[in-house]
Amino acid sequence: MKRLRVPKPFIFAVAAVFSGFVAGALLMLIIGKNPIVGYAALFRGAVKNPAVSLSAVGQTLIMSAILCLSGLSLAFAGKVGLFNIGAAGQMLIGGFAASVAVYRLPTDCPKALTIAVILVVGAFGGAVWAGVAGVLKARFGINEVVATIMLNWVAFWTVDYFVRNYFPRDAYVKTTSRVLPDAMSLRLQWLEKIFDSRFVNFGLFVAVAMVVLTWFIMNKTVFGFELRAVGANRFAAEYAGIHAGTGTVCAMLIAGALAGLAGVTYYLGYVTSIQVGVLPSYGYDGIAVALVGQNSPGGVAAAALLFGVLRSGKDFMTIETGIMNELADCVIAIIIYFSAAIMLYEKLSAKLTKKRAAAPAAAETGGGKP
Amino acid sequence: MSAIDTFLYLSPMAIGVSMPILAASLGGLFSERSGVVNIGLEGQMLVGAFAASYVSVRLYPAIGAAAFWLSLPVAMAVALLFSALHAVACVSLNANHVISGTAINMLAAAFTVFFSRTVTGSGVIDVRGGIMRYTFPGLSNIPVLGKILFTDTYHTTWLILFLLLASWFMLYKTSFGLGLRSCGENPHAANAAGISVTKYRYVGVLLSGALSGLGGAVYALCFDKGFTGSIYGLGFLALASLIFGRWNPWGILGSTVFFGYASTVANVATVMPAFAKFPTVLLKVFPYVATLLVLVFFSRTSAAPKAAGEAFDKDKH
Numbered sequence: 001m002k003r004l005r006v007p008k009p010f011i012f013a014v015a016a017v018f019s020g021f022v023a024g025a026l027l028m029l030i031i032g033k034n035p036i037v038g039y040a041a042l043f044r045g046a047v048k049n050p051a052v053s054l055s056a057v058g059q060t061l062i063m064s065a066i067l068c069l070s071g072l073s074l075a076f077a078g079k080v081g082l083f084n085i086g087a088a089g090q091m092l093i094g095g096f097a098a099s100v101a102v103y104r105l106p107t108d109c110p111k112a113l114t115i116a117v118i119l120v121v122g123a124f125g126g127a128v129w130a131g132v133a134g135v136l137k138a139r140f141g142i143n144e145v146v147a148t149i150m151l152n153w154v155a156f157w158t159v160d161y162f163v164r165n166y167f168p169r170d171a172y173v174k175t176t177s178r179v180l181p182d183a184m185s186l187r188l189q190w191l192e193k194i195f196d197s198r199f200v201n202f203g204l205f206v207a208v209a210m211v212v213l214t215w216f217i218m219n220k221t222v223f224g225f226e227l228r229a230v231g232a233n234r235f236a237a238e239y240a241g242i243h244a245g246t247g248t249v250c251a252m253l254i255a256g257a258l259a260g261l262a263g264v265t266y267y268l269g270y271v272t273s274i275q276v277g278v279l280p281s282y283g284y285d286g287i288a289v290a291l292v293g294q295n296s297p298g299g300v301a302a303a304a305l306l307f308g309v310l311r312s313g314k315d316f317m318t319i320e321t322g323i324m325n326e327l328a329d330c331v332i333a334i335i336i337y338f339s340a341a342i343m344l345y346e347k348l349s350a351k352l353t354k355k356r357a358a359a360p361a362a363a364e365t366g367g368g369k370p
Numbered sequence: 371m372s373a374i375d376t377f378l379y380l381s382p383m384a385i386g387v388s389m390p391i392l393a394a395s396l397g398g399l400f401s402e403r404s405g406v407v408n409i410g411l412e413g414q415m416l417v418g419a420f421a422a423s424y425v426s427v428r429l430y431p432a433i434g435a436a437a438f439w440l441s442l443p444v445a446m447a448v449a450l451l452f453s454a455l456h457a458v459a460c461v462s463l464n465a466n467h468v469i470s471g472t473a474i475n476m477l478a479a480a481f482t483v484f485f486s487r488t489v490t491g492s493g494v495i496d497v498r499g500g501i502m503r504y505t506f507p508g509l510s511n512i513p514v515l516g517k518i519l520f521t522d523t524y525h526t527t528w529l530i531l532f533l534l535l536a537s538w539f540m541l542y543k544t545s546f547g548l549g550l551r552s553c554g555e556n557p558h559a560a561n562a563a564g565i566s567v568t569k570y571r572y573v574g575v576l577l578s579g580a581l582s583g584l585g586g587a588v589y590a591l592c593f594d595k596g597f598t599g600s601i602y603g604l605g606f607l608a609l610a611s612l613i614f615g616r617w618n619p620w621g622i623l624g625s626t627v628f629f630g631y632a633s634t635v636a637n638v639a640t641v642m643p644a645f646a647k648f649p650t651v652l653l654k655v656f657p658y659v660a661t662l663l664v665l666v667f668f669s670r671t672s673a674a675p676k677a678a679g680e681a682f683d684k685d686k687h
Contacts, residue, residue, distance in 0.1 A: 006577045025486070031488050066453070083468055083469075085468065085472065117469035136662065136665075140665065140666050140669040141669055142662070142665045142666065142669065145468050146609075146613065146661075146665065147411070147662060149409065149606060149609065150610060150658040150659070150661055150662050151658070151662075152606075153603055153606055153607075153655070153657075153658045154658045154659060155609075156603070156650055156653055157655050158655060160651075160654075161649070161650065161651035161654070162651075192550075213579035229566075278672045284472065284475075284476055287469065287472055291469065322490055323481075324487045325486050326480045326481075326484035326487065327480075327484060328474065329479070329484075330477065330480040330481055330484055332476065333473050333476035333477040333479075333480050333481075334473070334477065334478075336469060336472060336473040337455065337470060337473035337474075337477065337478060339469065340459055340463075340465035340466050340469035340470040340473060341458075341459045341463040341465045341470070342463075342465070343462075343463040343464045343465065344463050347463075369667065
């Protein structure tokens with residue numbers, strides 16, 4: 001009998017997600033709430049009543065788009081064997097650079113040009129920030145995890161300083177940057193009409209385009225093949241004539257550009273100003289998205305939808321059931337934890353297959369001793 | 371004010387604020403020396419801050435100021451238990467240390483606010499009083515040193531300095547320390563010498579939990595006066611101190627005090643005319659940039675434990 005072969009990593013990803021939801025259910029039980037009611041409200045909150053208004057669906061989609069872009073950033077670096085934990089800082093720098101560029105634009109600038117400026121400057125800002133880590137890695141062998149963590153905090157304080165001193169909202173509120181008018185952001189009127197929500201913006205299309213583009217680069221170009229070769233075994237790649245250092249820098253540049261695009265979708269679309277004093281949590285949630293999505297663009301898109309639902313439905317859950325919305329963040333964190341602890345499932349499945357193998361063997365020998 | 375007066379004026383605050391970072395950084399030292407990379411220091415500190423604030427508020431009506439002191443060991447114990455998650459993942463389940471550490475940070479941020487909002491109704495726990503400053507009579511009159519070490523200090527500062535001494539002694543003067551360090555440098559050799567790598571790595575990570583929990587608790591009770599849902603990147607500053615201090619207790623002391631002064635100057639610059647025109651952002655980013663520069667300058671002779679971040683499998687070589 002031929003058994004259906006499901007790739008193991010896929011099973012592990014599903015198991016990690018499942019474990020996260022089970023742990024979330026346990027948490028709800030601990031505080032005396034019914035997990036079925038809680039999760040039902042969470043998922044209902046992500047769509048609400050689409051026949052009346054698409055606003056909840058739009059909210060879920062745009063959150064998924066931001067998660068998708070930051071997830072793609074981690075996935076792209078991941079394919080080349082790099083862990084881009086700095087997506088949050090790159091988002092912040094990309095969003096900040098694009099905001100500064102837009103402040104300089106004339107107010108009658110055509111919308112298409114505004115959008116182009118935002119995307120180009122945002123991607124460029126993120127790319128430069130990540131590129132620093134890439135160069136440090138390629139030239140000095142500095143671990144990209146350490147470098148991007150440090151760069152996250154440099155971004156945090158740099159943006160904090162410039163927003164407070166040069167671009168505050170007004171004379172009183174200095175912790176938020178000057179608010180951009182909708183016309184000068186990624187927001188589009190016709191999208192607002194369809195989804196009955198101002199949050200939905202051009203970033204949605206950027207995310208879809210980037211899923212296709214990263215898939216194409218990774219799987220259909222020589223450049224992508226070389227990058228994957230560096231990720232698989234940098235010494236073998238070097239031996240084959242691929243310059244691993246250049247590959248590392250290129251991968252970080254692209255990963256940073258993707259994070260920068262996530263940044264503009266968030267800071268110049270979903271909201272229209274930058275709040276200082278926090279690194280965008282989307283940058284860290286991108287880790288969960290890339291892990292569950294197995295670093296493949298399609299997988300990342302699917303995982304982003306799942307986490308988008310979690311993020312967008314959580315406030316509704318709080319209103320309906322009184323379960324604090326941090327529960328959704330707990331579930332995401334636990335999914336990351338279990339994705340790291342993949343050995344747990346490896347050990348479990350080894351035990352299961354051993355049992356399965358042992359059972360027929362015992363049956364064949366008749367189960368009795370001579 | 372002359373430069374030396376300014377320095378002396380800032381010292382109590384700078385020394386005070388560097389101590390929680392020092393505690394967490396020592397925790398990171400134990401973990402990384404045993405071979406487990408721990409970027410979850412931030413989360414462990416946050417859990418410590420939460421536990422200390424919660425216990426303080428709960429016990430204060432019954433036992434008064436003793437509640438603050440009792441909350442410190444409780445915070446250490448809770449953070450130690452929390453760090454066990456990281457230990458299980460990294461040591462027993464061969465997890466990627468960085469991913470597990472990230473999960474620890476995110477879990478801490480979500481869990482603490484979740485529980486704080488569930489039990490108190492808000493994401494913030496206010497502690498009235500907290501740990502108070504103390505000026506040593508007599509000793510504080512010693513020129514310069516009296517002002518730096520004995521004026522407006524916290525008792526927890528001496529506790530943490532004692533732990534620094536104890537950590538140095540444990541790591542470099544005992545067989546336990548030799549064993550722990552060998553697990554971070556060459557776990558296979560350690561294993562061949564009959565040392566249980568698993569046991570030592572567990573101890574290393576759990577100590578990091580207890581120490582960073584203490585750091586978080588001290589910060590909450592001395593400076594924040596409670597739990598606010600964030601520890602403001604102090605855990606990552608501790609990580610930077612660990613690297614800048616080149617994985618060595620005395621180097622860590624130097625780097626945390628250095629960073630403590632930098633952040634204090636940045637914080638008071640707005641109200642001190644001497645610094646009015648100074649771009650404080652340079653002081654804020656200084657620890658992180660300095661850490662990267664140290665890594666660049668010493669890129670040929672890395673001080674990091676050689677096997678830090680590597681899973682240990684007895685059967686593989």
